[in-house]
Amino acid sequence: MEKSRIEYLLKKIEEQTSNAGEEQEKILENILKRNAETDYLNKFLHGQTDKQLFKKYVPVVTYEDIKSYIDRIIDGEPPNILTTETITEFILSSGTSGGEPKYVLSTADCSQKRTSIPMLMEAVMHKHIEGLDKGKGMYLLFSTPDFDTPSGLKARMFSSSYLSSPTFKTTLFKIVTTPIEIILSLNKPQSMYCQLLIGLIRRHEVLRIGTIFASTFPNCIKFLQDHWKDICSDIRTGHLSDWITEPDCRTPMSSFLLEPNSELADLLEPIFKNESWEGIITKLWPKAKYIDAIVTGSMSQYIGLIDYYSGRLPIISTFYNSSEACFGINMEPLNKPWDVSYTFLPNMAYFEFIPVDKESPQKAQKLHFNGVSNEESIEKLENGSAQIVDLVDVKMGQFYEVVVTTLAGLYRYRVGDILKVTGFHNKSPKFQFVERQNVALSIDRDKTSEGDLSKAIKAAEIEFEPHGFLLTAYSSFADTWSIPGRYILFWELKLRDSNTDRLKLDSNTMEQCCRRVEESLDFTYRLYRKMNLIGPLEIRVVKFGAFDELMNFFVSRGAAPLQYKTPCCLKIKEAIEILDSRVVGKFFSNGNLA
Template sequence: MTCCSATTNSYLKHTFYPCLPKFPKMVPTYDPNDDEAGLKLLEDLTTNAHHIQQQVLEEILKKNAQTEYLRGFLNGRSDKEIFKEKVPVVNYEDIKAYIERIANGEPSNIISSQPIIELLTSSGTSGGLPKMMPSTAEELDRKTFFYNLLVPVMNKYVDELDKGKGMYLLFIKPEISTPSGLMARPVLTSYYKSSNFRNRPFNRYNVYTSPDETILCPDSKQSMYCQLLCGLVQRHEVLRVGAVFASAFLRAIKFLEDNWEELCSNIRKGCLSDWITDPGCRTSVSSILGKPYPELSELIECECRGKSWEGIIRKLWPKTKYIEVIVTGSMAQYIPTLEFYSGGLPLVSTMYASSECYFGINFKPLSKPSDVSYTILPNMAYFEFIPVEKDHEQVVHNVQCNGNSDQNCTSKGNEEENLETVDLVDVKLGHYYELVVTTFTGLYRYRVGDILMVTGFYNKAPQFRFVHRRNVVLSIDTDKTNEEDLLNAVKNAYTPLKPLGFLLTEYTSFADTSSIPGHYVLFWELKMKDNSDLPELDRNLMEQCCSILEESLDSVYRRCRKKDNSIGPLELRVVKHGAFDALMDFCVSQGSSVNQYKTPRCIKSEEALKILDSRVVGKFFSEKTPFWEPFKIET
């Protein structure tokens, strides 16, 4: 079914208002090639945000009231009024057992009335394994609906995108089959492998230089090479470039720096390198390469041989209008590097989503990265928000030592109590909240872990700026290392030094993204138990400490290091005695309280880093990649 803008409003009236039949279709159908219809749909969604949210909750509860999970709290009732009173706000550990039961073969109706068709893996937990989120066939349709709505928004701000293609570098990641036969895989891998992606409607936003076969290639090196080759061959058709995350796009640029000569040779000769053995890649890329292009090869070689790669993206793809990558949250650390390579192209973050749910769209995609806000679409899930407050003294401390005044937000009230929440349309401008979702797939009042700030409203739907992930201190790519995991890794890594009389008196860290790929850096201050001078450090021993650190971090970090090559070797910098006292003196001089000061476990302030770097007495790197294999589900 398709509809034009004239019928869209009528359709929505029969879709979202509570006086009409129960269980309305919460994913409206419309022609994704009709920009006017898409924009009108967004207007109606945001104007009727409150009514739609009530309908979403009603549908979820009516359909799932008899599931084992909800029945335990609601006794089979589906009243919206008792939902918040009886159903608790939960973390992943609270629901993990239910999801693992499904992974091990028990029926979906433990948590969902709809069949769960796969489990989506997200970032690692403190136990080291990825979280698994339930997903249904309908959820794939919801994501497709969401992606299609990005098209009219971009076309509103950028002209003539239908005149060319997008060079989007998209990749799949490892997946496993659970004992029940369900696949467990990252959310984007799920989408790229779905018929929704393969059969996506033809429109200006879905025309890519990369054939699907190259995106779905399981060998990341072959996939990267082939996608870049296709992008270079079609360079004069490329109007936009990008990847999902800024880190992935920059990794592609680094790959291009290392392999441009071979790529140019393929273009010059009109044939693909022999080491590309994936059949899908060979067939699809060969059809695009087609014939020798000596002039094109010479042009690309001339640009790549230059003294500097500043502005290389605009040079290689001269018609490009913008770079589409996520540059909010932890990805903001890559903005300076992107700006160096971009040649002044706008950096566009179009959407806010996670493994749990897709949330919102950036209605002003050409805004500066620091000004990006996402408008929550009220039909994607039922949204609640835990009010978050900031302790004044800690904020002062983080402004100076972490370089970001928004990085220390704590939930109001006791964590052990049933937290009070605010509905989507009741959030207040300028206030901070932690996001809680109830989804169509079996998550109920689930804490996503994202801290958001309300920046405005689009009609009745609030707009949020992503502030940070709760408890995360380090992130380079899709890894999210929290303070507890970092502490445990440090404890393990210090073990070889104990018998030798060393004391680890302080530590901190930062994510070094000055090179590609970025890597973790830890500062350790060591002293001797007998107060003697610190001896010359044995390189092999310290490299062992680096390796133990990496082995102690979660499976997502280890996968990024070993399988994806998206994180470089961990670095350990040992500082001389008194370095952390100097750091504290600096923070106090900038306004922190001596009484409430504690060493930050992640530092972002350049001034603070200079203090520690000036006192470094030894630098050591992990010389081997950590062990990693696809996670296994315990039966």
């Protein structure tokens, strides 16, 4: 990226965040002027465009509240049910939180905003890390099939929409090692093989390694373990393996496997043959400066694994995005993964925030919005009414659920993400992602959030780390069939100093892990355990690779590999059965909690 371009983009960020309030007023005014006559808004505003009327009469909604409108557009009715803008496609959510993907309307304006985020973040990265223009990034990116809806419009995942965008094809694509044809190939194994092979052939050009979500990394490491011999053979002979048959993969590879390179193969083979793969990323790509992947929220479980394989390269979560809207970017990319905050960009959408009482999560989760006015529809918390606030009015240290209004027909839509205000960049707030709303374990009146579970498991790692184990993935479910019900955690473990999947699990250590998790959960859980209203927590250790099978299951149901997030809490019977069939050890918390 040219210096003048970097300076221009950084200046735009400063202008936007310095005028956050004005930008928010402008974008809401634009949305209402364009869409006041739509069937949906006209029902509440009767053609009016006043902001106060919008906030008073337009209800705060979830996807289920507007699903019937979206279904009508999918079936071919005119989009002016929700928006006067031309709908270009439907963006599908990842579908792993609730089990089924959601359809989100997309317009040219929405697409432009989505693709501008990586460009802005690229400018921020050049500001903080020198020399990025001297090489490329090995980004592991994968496309998924789209499909036609009855309306004639295509439906596809956000990642596929982004990879197919003109911005990626003409601008951002220039920073990656892999040809666009291979990235867009729908054969993921062949695409992954070729991306890794090219990355190794061009290893001294690679200055950064990345993907979108951190969950892709374990899958790629496992793939390398299974295919490194073929990769080294291809490099040694200068001939691509015969099992790569897709033209989109095979044809571009002719530009990289020009001749045999036994010298590179001889260099790589001892690295792959090493009993321990700790730090293997920096051994394979010695000039890599950082890992680029989202490791906030449920992705935080992969931080330890990435540290292990990367030799503790900096891990940078670059931006905060969703299928519904773009939110913000990480203006302090060199912060530790646990301290990541995202600066909201006020020109992306109109943002509102529902205060969340983290001290009384069961009350916060009961917030209900069936009425049409804030005073009538928001239940009272102990400390007063939960008044929805604008972007510039959030308070430092407070927790909120984000609500978005967009040009693409979402009005006061609850995204379901819980955020914490950690500061401000100029006049725009910085938020730390805390958890997904309503993704929790619960047996009785206990409410264990995604964030609480993550912290409890983190506390338990101290028990098995001295034994050389590394937690590579986890999930959970609430077993309400047992009497009393109990929490069950699935853990995938590996040895730090070996690639063998044969683990010798010490019962005392694992039982102590169970107990440590329980001791780290909240007062309500511990009280109910003490009263025997919740049974002893169980950890089921699964064999290495079990979570790859879980991902394959969700991909088969429509989730995009590049957008896949391992569900923190499983609610689908088939998903639980996949992990249950691969259990190699079961352990329970012993004794009573104090």
